[in-house]
Amino acid sequence: MDELLRAIRHRVDRFLVTHEPGLLLSREAVAEANALWSATFGGAGEGTVEVAHALGMFAMGRAAVLPDGQDQDDARQAVKLFRMIASHAPELVPEQMRQYIPLGARDVRERYERAAELLRQFEERRDVALLDEAAAVLRSAVDIPADDGARASVLNALGVMLSNRFEHTGDAGSLDEAVTRGREAVVADGGSPLYQSNLGVSLRNRYHHRRDPADLDEAVRCGEAAVRGTGRPQDPAMYRAMLGLTYRARAEHTGDLSDLDRAVDLMRAAVAGSAVDDPDLGKRTTNLTSVLTSRYDLRGNAADLDEAVAVADTWVQRTPVSGPDRAAALGLLASCLEDRHDRTGNRVDIEHGIRAARDAVRASADMDRAEHLSRLERLLRSRFRRYGALADIIAAIETGRQAIALLPTNSPDRAWMNSHLCSALRSLFFVNGRVEDLRASIDAGRAAVAVRSLRSVHDLGHATNLAGALADMAYHTGEPHYADEAIQIMRDTIERTPATDRYRPSRLSNLSNLLQRTRAPHSRSAADEAVRLARDAVGLTDPAAPGLEFHQLALADALLARHAHSASPADLDEAVAAYQHAAGQQSGAPDWRIAAAREWASLAARRGQWAKAVDGYVSAADLLDVAIWPGLDREDRERKLLNVARDLGTGGAASALNAGRAGTAVSLVEAGRAVIWAQLLNSRTDLTRLSAANPQLAVRLDAVRRSMATRSDD
Structure with a gap:
């Protein structure tokens, strides 16, 4: 029987390619088909899905090439065979045959169960082929008559499945069909809250992919209809949660804070319920x-x-x-x-x-x-x-x-985990300067981008991290191709980043930094672009927000790069002001603030503005105690001090002496050492008064103090 099955399949496969009638109409072909039928379905033989499918395709092909009036027997035979397998493997039924195979309640239930089982397998194995098969099973049930109550359920399940498929494949066609099937389900059912909510989710997903605000507006209408039409006691939490996400997406698109307030209220209610x-x-x-x-x-x-x-x-x-x-x-x-x-x-x-x-x-x-x-x-x-x-x-x-x-090798989570590893290896490179760590960072960044191929706006961070590592390699090696690739990635990323995205300012500043370090020294237009990008980053950032100091630093550096071309005092004045603002950013990272204060001081000193230079150096020195955390090991504190406090002693003292402030000069020379000594003395503060007020807390603090002292002496 196996040999006959292979022969029939071979004939059908060749016919589908060549459309040669003789492959199915010859006496030899008919004899092989009859023999396979007799061996499988005749007598005590048991039919199989594989044989029924092969013979069904054989009969369907014959019906297609025989003249009208001579094709009826083969057509009936094809319908009979595909009906036999429809309940077991509906995905094997050709599209053109489904209209001849009516589905009953048992058929629908079995297909639901089959699709659910495939989905369960997908959750375990993350094999997209299982999602495809599940969708095919549900599509095979869509041909239920329009007045059948099960039709809406099938359409809804198919829409959810296709929306799920987009999440894992990035296939926009899946999203479009998900929306279409969801709309059909709502119409077929008359507006079920569940189907309205699921359609809203598909529309929101499509908005994230295509950025069409009309999808968001329709998603809000669907979500509101679902909340209003709630039936079962548990439904309100589910529908409110889904609608809250949609309002949040619309708030991010429009900047309308009332939508964000509505999202918070809905999500609070969802959690409480x-x-x-x-x-x-x-x-x-x-x-x-x-x-x-x-x-x-x-x-x-x-x-x-x-x-x-x-x-x-x-x-x-x-x-x-x-x-x-x-x-x-x-x-x-x-x-x-x-x-x-x-x-x-x-x-x-x-x-x-x-x-x-x-x-x-x-x-x-x-x-x-x-x-x-x-x-x-x-x-x-x-x-x-x-x-x-x-x-x-x-x-x-x-x-x-x-x-x-x-993680499995095909897990989509490998993208963001490799992206995080890329960032961590870059940070280690900044400490030890080992190019091997930077190469490993680039490898991890490329692995992150390869997994997701930037399918959605949420993947752009992976490209940003890779571009950062490439830029570091460009600075380290001086090889221009690294800078070229990094700049192109950054431009593409910024183009795809929405105007209201929280990461847009950082991406603008990163590109500004790269241009001013690689292109601006040789190009006035590159310097102008670096200034424009950094100004945009500053303008997009709330004045009290963390991170503003980074954008102000980028702006000041870009202005200095442009000054090399323009020789404009206005560029220098604006650069000093940007450094001062960055240094004074109370919520900013101490390291960036110290770097800004040092640059402010150095620039003022180069211009002979000694009083302003001293103010900058003093501002940097005042931040050392914040930057040098006493919880660090002694070696880490000394290493960090060397990094952030460089030039404070020599440059600061020289500026102070030129400004006639000898006492300040001495203080700046001793600033770094004073931080370490002050922390050491503070760790030995007498605990008598604390012991009287709270003995248990005093014991805990003493244990922490001893631990820190032990680690500092290692």
């Missing part, structure tokens, strides 16, 4: 903390950051220590603490965040451990950037590599 054991509670809590953080970025109200941390902490408190959601809750708390630290600079937040992230790793199941390791890597990298402990960046790199090693 979710039971402790609701499987979507974690997702809704995460979305609420995210939108609160977004609103803080726009309004600057610290209460939003505090509420985000409180919401995450509440979820931790409601989650049993051994519960399945414990790791996710701890991970969210770690992320919220990280967000608040990044925006306020509170050291306690980053310490608590790292502790929560470590607890999340310990509580995580094997299948989720990579995600939690990656979060820990990000927090360690954040603490290194802010405070400079070498052990943090080394631990971040090792943790990131562990996370990547746990």
Whole structure:
């Protein structure tokens, strides 16, 4: 039988390519088909899907080439055979045959179950072919008569499946069909809240891909209809959560803060309306903390950051220590603490965040451990950037590599994890100058971009990190092709970054820095562009927002690069003012602020403005105690001091003497050493009064002090 099956399949395959009638109409072909039928379906033989499909294709091909009036027997035979396999493998039924195969309730139920099983397999294996097969199974059920109540269910399930497929493949055609099927489901059912909500999700996904605001407006209408039409008690939380995400997307597009307020209200209600054991509670809590953080970025109200941390902490408190959601809750708390630290600079937040992230790793199941390791890597990298402990960046790199090693080779999560590793390796290169680390950073960046191929706006950060590593290599080696590639990537990234995106200012400043260091020395037009980009970055950033100091530094550096061409005093004056603003940015990173103060001082000194130069050097010296964190090892503190305090002693003293301020000259010479000595003396403060007021706290503080002293002497 196997040989006959191969022969029939071979004939059908050749016919589909050549359309030669003799392949199916010859006596030999008919004899082979009859023999296969008899061997499989005749007598005691049992039919198989494979044989029925092969013979069905054979009969369908014959019906297509036989003259009218002679094709009916073969057509009936084809319908009979495809009906036999429709319930078992509906995806094998050709499109042109489906109209002849009516579907009953049992057929629909079986196809639903088959599609659900394929989706379950996809969640385990992440094989997109399984999604394709599930979609094919559901498409095969779409031909239910229009008045059949099951039709709307099939259309809705197919729309959700296709929207899911886009998330994993980036295929825009899947999104378009998802929207079409979703609309058909709503019409077929008369406006089910579930179908309205699912259509809204597909429309929102398409907006993120194509940026058409009409999709967002329709998504809002669908979501509002779903909330108004709620039936079951659990529905309000689900529909409000989905609608909240849509309002957030529209707020990001239009800048309308009333939409963002509506998103917060909806998400609060969704979290409040979710039971402790609701499987979507974690997702809704995460979305609420995210939108609160977004609103803080726009309004600057610290209460939003505090509420985000409180919401995450509440979820931790409601989650049993051994519960399945414990790791996710701890991970969210770690992320919220990280967000608040990044925006306020509170050291306690980053310490608590790292502790929560470590607890999340310990509580995580094997299948989720990579995600939690990656979060820990990000927090360690954040603490290194802010405070400079070498052990943090080394631990971040090792943790990131562990996370990547746990992922399947086809996992889309490898993109952002490799992107994080790219950033961490760049940071290590800045410390040790080893070009091997920079090459590894570029490799990780390329791996990140290769996984996702920049399918959506959310992937642009991967390209930005790669461009940064390429730019570093250009600075280090002087080889222009690295700079050329980095500049092109940055231009493409900025072009695709929405005007309201929170990362747009940083990308503008990064390109400005690259142009002023590689192109501006030889090109006035490049210098002009660098200034324009940096000005745009400053203009897009709230005056009190962290990160403004970085953009002001970029602007000042670009103005200096342009001054080399223009010799305009106005460029120098504006550069000094930008450095001064950057140094005075209270929420800014201390390292950037010190760098700005040093540049302000150096520029003023070159112009013979000694009093202004002294003010700059004194501002830098005053920030040393903030930048040199006493929690660092002695070696890390000394290394960081050498990096951030360079030229304070010599340049500062020379400027002070020229300004007639001998006492200030001595203070600047001793500034770095004074920081270390002051921290050492402060660690030996008498605890008698604290012991009287709070003995337990005094004991804990003494233990911490002893630990720090021990580490400092290593």
